[in-house]
């Protein structure tokens with residue numbers, strides 16, 4: 001599997017991994033990180049993926065007792081072949097790959113523009129890139145190549161940052177900032193105005209429809225096997241802070 | 256043809272590698288500057304600079320209502336003016352005729368070496384003689400242009416003299432405050448800087464009046480004759496008149512031909528008898544603050560570094576104009592380059608677009624590739640001015656030292672725009688702006704007399720166009736964005752890339768698979 005350079009790269013990584021594990025053992029941390037619960041096999045797989053996709057300037061490195069991907073992504077803008085090298089760090093949660101990694105504009109290359117907040121370009125103050133709404137994450141924990149799709153989205157995210165530098169606006173579809181973005185998600189998911197109002201009323205502590213009664217949506221099924229499922233799914237994927245904001249009326253769902 | 260980063264970068268690297276060390280020494284003895292100076296042999300020259308021009312030339316050159324003879328008469332007039340003015344500068348005053356920028360003369364007095372009062376006196380006397388020449392000789396020889404007036408400016412001090420290195424059309428170049436300031440103070444009459452006033456002998460100082468820190472001087476014919484005699488300058492009105500009449504009568508109006516151009520103008524083929532009148536975009540690019548950059552260089556090493564930057568950008572700018580685009584380099588004027596774009600014939604939109612693309616490419620060479628090779632240029636930036644309209648192109652003056660000239664309102668206006676705006680600006684006239692596509696127009700802001708875009712490089716245009724793809728919600732592939740996969744494919748690298756592509760076809764995921772760019776969210780990030 002894989003070309004000779006990729007194999008060498010994976011071998012080098014295994015050695016780095018072994019050195020890292022050694023250090024973790026010495027510090028009594030072994031067994032608590034995603035990259036040492038499977039003897040480094042996911043790590044090696046991800047490293048091979050980087051090479052295969054042509055991310056030649058990215059490598060896995062031990063950082064502060066954990067593994068991160070660091071380096072640069074070279075972006076060419078078109079026929080002029082002007083190349084922008086974007087420094088990046090990808091950090092992994094302890095729960096990786098069940099939960100998604102996060103990409104950082106580590107050098108804070110992209111700055112607030114024209115008096116607009118940094119969030120207008122989908123960057124947090126610490127450089128974290130908001131690739132998508134958390135409730136609409138494109139991270140697929142079951143896909144062994146999930147990192148590939150994540151990186152593709154990072155690449156186009158950075159290209160859109162370069163466009164922002166030129167035009168002063170974000171290119172392509174975006175959700176509204178903060179909780180309003182999640183409200184958009186709810187509206188788009190439920191679509192029907194009455195169902196949105198009902199969901200909001202329930203979140204605000206109002207009465208729930210009886211489980212066995214026909215669902216208020218009028219589709220004809222019982223509530224328990226119709227919109228209760230939709231509502232429950234939504235509640236699971238929406239962040240707690242947002243649900244609280246709806247509960248206390250700070251964020252409205254019916255516009 | 257277009258600008259690419261790898262091509263521009265290679266060009267600059269190759270030129271720098273061939274350039275060799277630069278020396279700048281003070282000029283201590285008289286020399287033929289044409290023979291002495293080169294791209295790497297530079298001299299610090301103390302001297303008096305004079306600029307003189309006839310403002311009316313531009314308007315007349317762009318007047319498309321002129322009859323054939325009317326136009327021929329104008330060309331002959333410019334020709335005769337340049338010839339006799341050149342003779343006055345060189346033969347009567349022993350000055351250096353640096354060149355004509357269109358109708359504008361640049362002359363330098365540097366010998367006797369270091370003799371401030373003498374150099375200042377000659378410069379100011381030249382200004383007076385040129386004014387007298389215009390009023391009493393030229394206007395009489397060309398009654399059709401009796402309203403022509405001469406405006407001039409002068410300054411004195413140190414400049415660095417160098418020479419453009421390309422074969423064929425070698426030009427003397429002077430950079431430094433006096434070479435700039437003298438040109439900028441021209442409005443009307445003969446104007447002087449306070450520095451040159453301070454150097455003047457008393458008899459000339461007595462004739463000056465001051466307003467602000469600009470002096471002006473004028474005198475009667477009798478007064479001028481007295482001054483010339485006093486300062487040992489032998490100028491005869493009669494002989495000057497004779498030469499002008501001879502020059503005029505040597506060429507009949509019927510012999511003066513002008514036509515449109517279907518192929519790139521070659522200035523070396525043009526002459527008084529063979530001129531071009533074209534719809535052209537004039538482009539001027541100037542390194543903002545370069546004069547200050549050289550003047551304030553702390554030591555010889557810093558000044559040599561500055562001259563190295565100057566040589567590199569001069570060469571690169573000419574290559575951008577000529578090789579990356581369908582342009583013609585007209586002139587280097589100190590730290591400024593002048594170019595015209597006139598193809599395809601008469602197609603205003605295509606010409607404007609070509610000139611604008613070249614302007615953006617000039618900015619790209621400055622901001623991206625030149626600074627990549629010469630980080631010491633980081634603080635420098637260029638301003639570019641562009642205008643479009645009827646322009647007369649010719650090669651006029653005395654045999655052996657003809658100047659490439661472009662005359663017309665758009666030429667003057669493009670130069671004025673370049674002068675009015677700052678580092679990283681591209682300033683275009685409304686005529687140019689109107690011909691640009693909408694997705695480029697949005698990159699400009701409207702100012703009082705122009706449309707200005709700051710910080711535009713070739714990649715900005717590409718990115719602005721890419722925005723449409725994202726806005727449409729279309730699928731994209733990373734292969735077109737990720738540099739490593741597509742940049743710099745030599746033959747060997749291409750084979751390796753093909754092998755990799757083959758491998759990627761067998762295993763997923765692949766770079767060329769299209770996908771929908773994510774719908775982003777600005778806000779909570781954990």
Ligand SMILES: [Zn+2]
Pocket residue numbers: 215216217218219226227228
């Ligand atoms: Zn329902």
